[in-house]
Amino acid sequence: xxxxxxxxxxxxxxxxxxxxxxAATAVPTAQADxxxxxxxxxxxxxxxxxxxxxxxxxxxxxxxxxxxxxGPLADSGYTYVQTSPxxxxxxxxxxxxxxxxxxxxxxxxxxxxxxxxxxxxxxxQDMIATCQANGIGVIADVVINHMAxxxxxxxxxxxxxxxxxxxxxxxxxxxxxxFHNTGSAYCEIDNYQDRGEVQNCHLVGLNDLDTSQxxxxxxxxxxxxxxxxxxxxxxxxxxxxxxxxTDLAAIMNLVDGDPYIVQEVIGAPGEPITEAEYTGxxxxxxxxxxxxxxxxxxxxSEARHLTTIGTGWxxxxxxxxxxxxxxxxxxxxxMNYKYGQDYxxxxxxxxxxxxxxxxxxxxxxxxxxxxxxxxxxxGTVADAVCGPGAFTCLHRSPYLSGMAGFRAATAGEAVTxxxxxxxxxxxxxxxxxxxxxxxxxxxxxxxxxxxxxxxSYTDVISGGTVTVSSGAFxxxxxxxxxxxxxxxxxxxxxxxxxxxxxxxxxxTVSGTSVGDEVYVVGSIPxxxxxxxxxxxxxxxxxxxxxxxxxxxxxxxxFQYKYVIxxxxxxxxxxxxxxxxxxxxATGCLNLTQTWNTx
Numbered sequence: 001x002x003x004x005x006x007x008x009x010x011x012x013x014x015x016x017x018x019x020x021x022x023a024a025t026a027v028p029t030a031q032a033d034x035x036x037x038x039x040x041x042x043x044x045x046x047x048x049x050x051x052x053x054x055x056x057x058x059x060x061x062x063x064x065x066x067x068x069x070x071g072p073l074a075d076s077g078y079t080y081v082q083t084s085p086x087x088x089x090x091x092x093x094x095x096x097x098x099x100x101x102x103x104x105x106x107x108x109x110x111x112x113x114x115x116x117x118x119x120x121x122x123x124x125q126d127m128i129a130t131c132q133a134n135g136i137g138v139i140a141d142v143v144i145n146h147m148a149x150x151x152x153x154x155x156x157x158x159x160x161x162x163x164x165x166x167x168x169x170x171x172x173x174x175x176x177x178x179f180h181n182t183g184s185a186y187c188e189i190d191n192y193q194d195r196g197e198v199q200n201c202h203l204v205g206l207n208d209l210d211t212s213q214x215x216x217x218x219x220x221x222x223x224x225x226x227x228x229x230x231x232x233x234x235x236x237x238x239x240x241x242x243x244x245x246t247d248l249a250a251i252m253n254l255v256d257g258d259p260y261i262v263q264e265v266i267g268a269p270g271e272p273i274t275e276a277e278y279t280g281x282x283x284x285x286x287x288x289x290x291x292x293x294x295x296x297x298x299x300x301s302e303a304r305h306l307t308t309i310g311t312g313w314x315x316x317x318x319x320x321x322x323x324x325x326x327x328x329x330x331x332x333x334x335m336n337y338k339y340g341q342d343y344x345x346x347x348x349x350x351x352x353x354x355x356x357x358x359x360x361x362x363x364x365x366x367x368x369x370x371x372x373x374x375x376x377x378x379g380t381v382a383d384a385v386c387g388p389g390a391f392t393c394l395h396r397s398p399y400l401s402g403m404a405g406f407r408a409a410t411a412g413e414a415v416t417x418x419x420x421x422x423x424x425x426x427x428x429x430x431x432x433x434x435x436x437x438x439x440x441x442x443x444x445x446x447x448x449x450x451x452x453x454x455x456s457y458t459d460v461i462s463g464g465t466v467t468v469s470s471g472a473f474x475x476x477x478x479x480x481x482x483x484x485x486x487x488x489x490x491x492x493x494x495x496x497x498x499x500x501x502x503x504x505x506x507x508t509v510s511g512t513s514v515g516d517e518v519y520v521v522g523s524i525p526x527x528x529x530x531x532x533x534x535x536x537x538x539x540x541x542x543x544x545x546x547x548x549x550x551x552x553x554x555x556x557x558f559q560y561k562y563v564i565x566x567x568x569x570x571x572x573x574x575x576x577x578x579x580x581x582x583x584x585a586t587g588c589l590n591l592t593q594t595w596n597t598x
Contacts, residue, residue: 048080048260048357051411053404054139055395056082058326058363059103059373062119062127064384069131072396075533077405080260081131082139082236082359084326086124086227088113088160088171090148092372092379101372101379103326107238108148108206110158111171112223114230117159117380121230128231137233139260144220144251145239147174149205167207173219180208189242195272199244211247221254234260236285236320241265245277252281262320262357275316283357286319290334293323293350296439297423298335298342303349303439304420307427310355321356323347329361330369337365337392340567341480341515344399345439348461348482351403352435353427354415360404362395362569392569398517399482402460402534406433409486417449424477428452433486438477445476457485463539463548465490480514503550503583507562509595510544515567518546520591522560523578526552532565552589557582562595 048054055078057065065081073081088111092101106116114121128138150156150166157163162171167179176182180200187201202208209216224235240248240263252261261282267275275284292309295301310319322328323346329336335343350358364373365388374382374390386393394400413430420426423440431451438444449472457466466473466485477483509518518540519532527536527550538546552558559578563571574595583589 115160458490
């Protein structure tokens with residue numbers, strides 16, 4: 001797995017309660033408060049390196065993440081995946097009628113057993129090992145602020161068989177003495193301008209742990225250590241704002257090793273609890289970054305301004321940045337997969353620009369805020385299948401997978417040679433890479449100044465060739481598309497004249513729309529084992545002929561098809577049977593074919 005880590009770096013409830021939770025945790029009302037936090041004593045904050053990127057694989061089960069790590073992700077450039085919470089949670093039939101099996105049952109812990117509807121402890125450990133073997137670390141989303149909203153009168157049973165009731169979770173080691181405000185002192189969060197209420201009262205019925213107590217801190221630290229012993233490299237701390245920063249720092253100082261930490265702290269102007277309180281513990285998720293991406297790429301605020309994002313924008317650092325996550329994609333302040341090409345452009349920009357540690361997002365299609373992921377008959381989450389009504393698989397798009405490779409290749413390089421006009425922008429990353437993003441409604445054609453060495457480069461988005469000569473390149477970038485080139489991808493920058501590919505493709509494929517991409521997929525790793533991977537992506541620069549070259553060893557016989565990956569992430573396959581070909585012993589195999597014909 002990567003060794004880039006350095007030192008220290010929403011719950012489930014009923015419909016009415018969920019609305020209150022969204023209001024409470026995402027867009028609280030801001031008012032002044034003079035209640036200053038106590039001084040924070042914590043280990044020095046740190047972050048992942050500038051070339052790292054996280055893929056948040058929301059509600060993907062453990063076996064599907066493992067398969068993706070040894071398939072498309074192994075070729076992507078992503079260095080970490082983030083899993084949904086792995087702990088035991090409530091059962092789906094213990095939610096409010098009409099919300100059965102909702103996604104947020106994972107945010108109601110019953111115990112710290114690594115058993116959930118996403119898979120078993122053994123499957124989680126096997127997934128970690130598989131991902132590590134392919135150079136990808138694992139970050140776990142962890143819920144340590146609260147326990148499930150148990151009944152005061154009825155004993156219930158969690159997913160893995162643990163019994164529980166309000167303020168009593170024996171398999172987690174908690175009883176009423178471990179929680180804030182029990183009995184007649186019970187209170188729920190109502191006023192976000194009251195620090196004590198936000199951090200000591202209960203979050204929409206979710207039982208708030210008293211993290212000032214040594215035994216509670218030790219229990220939580222033991223859970224995090226258990227995950228590390230399975231191979232987890234870091235943690236996203238859910239609802240960190242509801243834990244006093246001094247308490248969270250004390251917990252993390254009990255945790256072994258040097259895990260990466262990113263914390264969910266949603267601040268608002270004038271509120272007493274701020275993101276800055278938590279920066280000594282690790283990264284803090286910067287929600288305003290996601291709001292600003294929507295405003296400038298989809299909201300008409302001119303994308304050209306994004307070249308300076310993070311400088312003078314009022315963000316907290318060190319920051320974890322994102323375009324959307326599982327909470328925000330169900331609201332209106334950020335984009336989600338339904339925004340199509342604008343969403344993909346935002347993901348590409350985030351990965352190209354060096355501010356913060358980016359977490360890309362891949363989830364499933366939904367029609368309502370409570371919608372569950374695709375499930376098996378027994379209630380477990382189904383294996384990920386890409387397509388309408390299922391998992392979006394957006395991470396397989398070159399706007400994500402190709403740009404993760406761009407980020408890795410340009411690590412540590414400053415933003416240079418910026419240009420912007422209206423909704424189009426461009427910038428270099430030192431003398432290593434250059435990106436162009438056109439969020440406008442018309443194509444742009446211009447000559448871009450770059451610090452890249454002269455040579456031919458492969459655009460990671462389209463697969464086309466870009467030629468740098470005398471410190472410049474000329475390109476046409478279609479509306480709602482992007483272009484990104486970097487040293488080592490193509491024959492530019494002194495990489496020895498490029499690779500010797502043995503398969504060249506000229507496929508006539510019509511019926512595509514703006515944002516769609518075409519791939520060759522097939523039965524061998526070089527063709528993704530039937531999934532779309534960036535190295536088998538075809539360029540549409542000569543539409544309707546899609547072109548590309550792929551490295552396949554001489555003598556290899558394989559089956560294959562062409563597939564259109566829609567801007568939504570859905571696959572459209574050729575309707576014929578599998579094609580078959582063999583790479584000759586000498587020279588390249590040339591495939592000149594038309595969609596849907598043998």
